[in-house]
Amino acid sequence: xxxxxxxxxxxxxxxxxxxxxxxxxxxxxxxxxxxxxxxxxxxxxxxxxxxxxxxxxxxxxxxxxxxxxxxxxxxxxxxxxxxxxxxxxxxxxxxxxxxxxxxxxxxxxxxxxxxxxxxxxxxxxxxxxxxxxxxxxxxxxxxxxxxxxxxxxxxxxxxxxxxxxxxxxxxxxxxxxxxxxxxxxxxxxxxxxxxxxxxxxxxxxxxxxxxxxxxxxxxxxxxxx
Numbered sequence: 001x002x003x004x005x006x007x008x009x010x011x012x013x014x015x016x017x018x019x020x021x022x023x024x025x026x027x028x029x030x031x032x033x034x035x036x037x038x039x040x041x042x043x044x045x046x047x048x049x050x051x052x053x054x055x056x057x058x059x060x061x062x063x064x065x066x067x068x069x070x071x072x073x074x075x076x077x078x079x080x081x082x083x084x085x086x087x088x089x090x091x092x093x094x095x096x097x098x099x100x101x102x103x104x105x106x107x108x109x110x111x112x113x114x115x116x117x118x119x120x121x122x123x124x125x126x127x128x129x130x131x132x133x134x135x136x137x138x139x140x141x142x143x144x145x146x147x148x149x150x151x152x153x154x155x156x157x158x159x160x161x162x163x164x165x166x167x168x169x170x171x172x173x174x175x176x177x178x179x180x181x182x183x184x185x186x187x188x189x190x191x192x193x194x195x196x197x198x199x200x201x202x203x204x205x206x207x208x209x210x211x212x213x214x215x216x217x218x219x220x221x222x223x224x225x
Contacts, residue, residue: 002052004097005090007104007218012146013059015082015215019089020052026092033088036081043078044085055089057082062150072208075151079207083108086214101127102221106210120210122183122201124217126171127224128194133166136223140164140173140216147215148175151208164216168192171199173216175209183213 006018019027027033037046045056061078087108090098103125110118130136141164148154148162154176161177169192170185181203190197199217204210 001050002054005093005099007099007102008222009143009215009218010056011059012143012215013062013150015057015218017055017057017086017089018049018052019055020093020097023089023093023097024053027088030092031084031088033085036085039081041078041081043081055085057085059150072151072153072206075153076206076208079151079211080108082211083207099221101224102217104214104217106214110205118205120201120204120207122199122204122210122213124183124199125196126199126217126220128197129192130166130220131224133168136220137164137166139219139223140166143219144173144175144212144216147212148208151212153206153208162212166220171197171220173199173213175204175212179203179205181205181209183217 002018002020004020005023008016008018010016036044041061043058043061045058047054047056062075065074083106087106090104105123107121110120144164145159145162149156149159154161163174163177165172170187170190172182172184174180174182183199183201185197185199201210201213204213
């Protein structure tokens with residue numbers, strides 16, 4: 001039974017989001033979600049469930065269309081479809097039906113900065129504390145590295161550049177060490193006694209980096225169950 005928005009995994013590279021029917025109906029009427037679900041790439045699949053619809057971000061396209069580090073244009077376009085499915089369903093979900101463990105807001109379009117490059121905005125609230133920091137960290141690292149390899153922006157020789165850190169001082173989810181492309185808590189504001197950990201994106205220049213960090217967050221949230 002789908003009672004609220006809920007992010008989870010089917011496999012480490014196959015994210016899912018359970019969408020309450022009220023949010024799904026609104027998204028189907030007020031966004032390009034119908035077009036996305038009819039796309040021949042089948043990057044997003046819909047399965048009716050009691051109380052709503054489960055959207056699966058299918059990794060099959062990536063398996064069939066391997067890309068190299070120097071050839072990212074089509075992969076970024078595919079990642080954009082995933083991101084749109086996540087942002088459109090989140091946008092049409094009433095606040096009281098959001099995932100109680102993980103509230104994520106991601107920008108579909110980049111904004112300019114002083115470097116001349118666009119960055120994608122990212123803000124999240126993660127239920128805190130986690131049950132087991134070490135286990136949660138391992139799950140996040142595993143999922144993020146699988147995602148990064150699937151996207152192809154790193155290869156196995158430098159996979160340690162994708163990393164997660166979870167302890168009493170907060171959370172770091174690093175999609176790429178060059179430029180510190182990550183999502184993390186702030187050492188200036190993080191309070192371990194608070195029921196939510198607030199995280200912000202840093203130097204997320206493309207959707208692949210953003211979704212790699214997002215997968216780490218989902219792993220942390222679901223580690224509590």
